[in-house]
Amino acid sequence: MLRTTASPIFSSFTAKPRTxxxxxxxxxxxxxxxxxxxxxxxxxxxxxxxxxxxxxAYVHLPFCRKRCHYCDFPIIALGSSSASTTLxxxxxxxxxxxxxxxxxxxxLLVREINATRTGFDANPNLKTVFFxxxxxxxxxxxxxxxxxxxxxxxxxxxxxxxISMEMDPGTFGGEKLKELxxxxxxxxxxxxxxxxxxxxRACGRAHGVSExxxxxxxxxxxxxxxxxxxxxxxxxxQTLEMWEESLRLAIESQPSHVSVYxxxxxxxxxxxNVYTPGQSPLPSETQSAEFYKTASSxxxxxxxxxxxxxxxxxxxxxxxxxxxxxxxxxxxxxGLGSASYVGGLRFSRPRRLxxxxxxxADLENGAxxxxxxxxVDLKDVATDIIMLSFRTSKGLELKEFGEAFGRRVVNSIxxxxxxxxxxxxxVCLDGMRREVVSDEFKKFLVGNDEVKIEDHVRYLRLRDPDxxxxxxxxxxxxFGVISx
Numbered sequence: 001m002l003r004t005t006a007s008p009i010f011s012s013f014t015a016k017p018r019t020x021x022x023x024x025x026x027x028x029x030x031x032x033x034x035x036x037x038x039x040x041x042x043x044x045x046x047x048x049x050x051x052x053x054x055x056x057a058y059v060h061l062p063f064c065r066k067r068c069h070y071c072d073f074p075i076i077a078l079g080s081s082s083a084s085t086t087l088x089x090x091x092x093x094x095x096x097x098x099x100x101x102x103x104x105x106x107x108l109l110v111r112e113i114n115a116t117r118t119g120f121d122a123n124p125n126l127k128t129v130f131f132x133x134x135x136x137x138x139x140x141x142x143x144x145x146x147x148x149x150x151x152x153x154x155x156x157x158x159x160x161x162x163i164s165m166e167m168d169p170g171t172f173g174g175e176k177l178k179e180l181x182x183x184x185x186x187x188x189x190x191x192x193x194x195x196x197x198x199x200x201r202a203c204g205r206a207h208g209v210s211e212x213x214x215x216x217x218x219x220x221x222x223x224x225x226x227x228x229x230x231x232x233x234x235x236x237x238q239t240l241e242m243w244e245e246s247l248r249l250a251i252e253s254q255p256s257h258v259s260v261y262x263x264x265x266x267x268x269x270x271x272x273n274v275y276t277p278g279q280s281p282l283p284s285e286t287q288s289a290e291f292y293k294t295a296s297s298x299x300x301x302x303x304x305x306x307x308x309x310x311x312x313x314x315x316x317x318x319x320x321x322x323x324x325x326x327x328x329x330x331x332x333x334x335g336l337g338s339a340s341y342v343g344g345l346r347f348s349r350p351r352r353l354x355x356x357x358x359x360x361a362d363l364e365n366g367a368x369x370x371x372x373x374x375x376v377d378l379k380d381v382a383t384d385i386i387m388l389s390f391r392t393s394k395g396l397e398l399k400e401f402g403e404a405f406g407r408r409v410v411n412s413i414x415x416x417x418x419x420x421x422x423x424x425x426x427v428c429l430d431g432m433r434r435e436v437v438s439d440e441f442k443k444f445l446v447g448n449d450e451v452k453i454e455d456h457v458r459y460l461r462l463r464d465p466d467x468x469x470x471x472x473x474x475x476x477x478x479f480g481v482i483s484x
Contacts, residue, residue, distance in 0.1 A: 053120040054342055056128040056324045057151060059109070060335030061136040063102060065171070069204035069270040070232075070263060074337035074351040075134050076101060097140045105336075105353075106143040108360055110150045112334050115363040116370055118342070125156035128321035130164045135191070137167035141179035148183060155332070162187055162226075162320045169207040169215035177222045187319070188219055188227040189259070194235065195246045202236050204270065216253050226317055228257035233291040235263055236271075236281040243291050244298070251302045256317035260295045260310055262288060289469050296465040309391045309468050326392045328385050344376035382409070386478050390471055395429070395461025398454035410454055414445055416477050417460065425467040426474070429459040 062075045078099065129151060131144070144165075151157060164187040165180065172180075177188075194200055197209050207215075219227050229250050233243055250258055265277050275282050283291065296306055304312035308326055311319065324331050333340035337351040347370060350356040362368035382405055389396040402410040420426040421438050428436035436457050444453045462468050 052330065053118065053123050054330040054332050054340075055124050055126055056130070056321055056329070057126055057155070057332040057334065058130050058132060058321075058338055058340075059147060059151075060133065060333070060338040061109075061131055061139050062105070062134040062336045063138045064133065064135045065138070065168075065206040066204065069202075070266070072266040072269050072272075073134070076105070076336075076353070078102075078138065097142070102139055102143065106139065106146060108357060109335050110146060112360045112363060113147075113150045113154055115360065116154065116332070116334070123155050125158045126151060126161055127158050128162045128164070128324065129157070130321040131185075132166050134166075135168045135171055136165050137171040137176070137180075141176060141183060144180060144185070145183050157184075164189055164319065164321055166191060167215070169211040171207075172215070172218065174218050174222055177218060177224070181222065181224070186224075186226060188224050189230060190215060190219065190227060190255070191230045192250070193230060193232045194238075194242070195249045196242050199235050199238055199242065203232070225256065227255050228259055228319065229253065229255040230259045230261065231295075232261050232263055233295065234283045234288045236275060238283065238291075240287070240290060240294065243294060247295055247298045251298065257311070257313045257319060258299055258304060260292075260299070260312070262292065262310075292469060293465045296468075300464075305393070306464050307393045309462075309471060326388050328381075328388050340370070342371055344381060345371050346380075347371055378405075383479055386413075387475050390460075390462055390475055393461060393464070395427070395459040397459055399458060402452075402454045407452060407454070411445075413460070413478050414441075414453055414457070417474070418442065418445060420467075420470075420474060425463055425470055427461050427463050427467070428457045429461065430456065431458045433459065 060074075062073075064071075064075045064077055065079065066077050067075060078101065129148070131139075131147075136144075148157065148163070161184070163184045165185050166189045167177075168191045192212050192215075193203065193205060195209055195212065200208055231246055231250060263271075263282070265271050265275055265282070278285055295312075299312045300306055304314060305318075306312050307318055308322070311322065313319070328341075330342050331340060332342065333349070335349070336353060336356045337349060339346055339348040341347075350359050359368055363370060382401075385401060385404075386396060396413075398410050398414075417426050418441070421428055421441050428438075428441050430436055441457060444456050462471055462474065467474070
């Protein structure tokens with residue numbers, strides 16, 4: 001799983017922009033000046049709007065052939081296998097079936113799922129399951145089946161549930177994919193990343209372009225109608241021509257969904273040790289922005305909807321699981337380093353296998369609390385809603401936000417964004433999703449106290465692509481500049 005340009009959805013999901021301390025101070029002052037009854041109502045509304053039993057589960061399968069140079073996720077490297085998916089599929093499958101590291105981990109994962117007690121009066125069936133990693137396609141189908149059976153036994157599983165699996169070229173063949181499809185896997189996320197061998201080698205990827213084409217053919221021949229392709233921009237030595245070629249070849253492959261990620265250089269990774277963001281051989285910020293604009297233009301021109309800052313889909317093929325994240329809805333998470341969001345609380349599991357093993361044992365013995373310390377911070381919920389909403393083409397729903405946090409917060413957000421509405425980086429929409437022009441927006445801002453701006457401006461969203469390119473700055477403004 002890859003980090004995106006704005007915020008990761010993995011174990012560091014709760015990471016905020018660097019202005020987070022200012023954010024919390026601003027919200028503290030704002031909420032302290034709000035009547036107690038309003039604060040109580042805000043909490044009640046938040047519970048009504050955003051809590052309840054989850055209907056989604058993320059499952060972390062951490063196995064990889066090798067660690068990529070940009071990756072800082074919790075993984076277990078199994079060692080690279082030789083190439084050619086088809087020729088070596090049977091031999092490789094036998095090796096994976098017999099690998100005790102995979103078997104032992106899945107058994108531990110099953111124990112965690114069984115030991116999870118939700119505390120809800122009723123648990124609705126799961127509507128989405130996402131197997132992320134790592135490279136989940138390295139896990140034998142019989143062990144994937146065990147996980148799905150355990151989830152179904154513990155929470156229930158809808159017959160038409162979206163079950164996604166991240167898969168890398170060179171780690172599966174037709175027979176394996178068919179077995180997974182028979183188990184219920186109906187959405188594939190293919191980690192292509194680039195269509196140039198030199199870029200794949202520079203990233204430390206375990207596959208080459210020939211395996212990319214082979215994997216695409218396998219997915220198509222097996223009849224997977226719902227599949228996504230992952231690409232990375234701003235790689236070392238990547239040129240705009242290379243990026244355009246990767247986008248063109250991706251479009252020609254006709255996936256139903258494309259995810260485009262901007263490289264994030266993380267401390268502690270091989271890239272973090274040798275490269276500095278914005279300096280050669282990494283692209284400059286201007287070049288990275290051009291990559292983003294190019295992706296938006298080419299993919300939208302090919303009929304893909306840009307529904308989230310890094311996500312594009314054909315009609316009817318948005319990732320239902322990821323929409324749970326962007327809507328700030330609750331979800332379970334299981335496995336090494338995974339982060340859940342239940343009851344308004346985010347909780348990250350240990351990233352090291354030994355600590356995770358101890359955590360599962362404590363969970364079974366009642367000595368661990370998988371929901372964290374049990375206290376919901378209203379400020380955290382507010383910042384998450386703003387950050388996640390601005391990632392999407394839908395944007396921030398002002399009326400709902402105002403009902404949860406009060407009109408004063410809504411007015412403050414609108415005032416701080418006024419220059420960006422005028423410049424066109426932020427788009428205002430009414431309840432019918434018609435654009436509200438800048439002059440009208442200004443009139444509502446200076447209106448009397450009886451005028452609720454959220455009755456006239458229902459949504460604030462970032463313009464594609466220029467607004468999305470300023471997303472971190474705009475989100476930080478909402479967090480750090482709000483005052484009573």
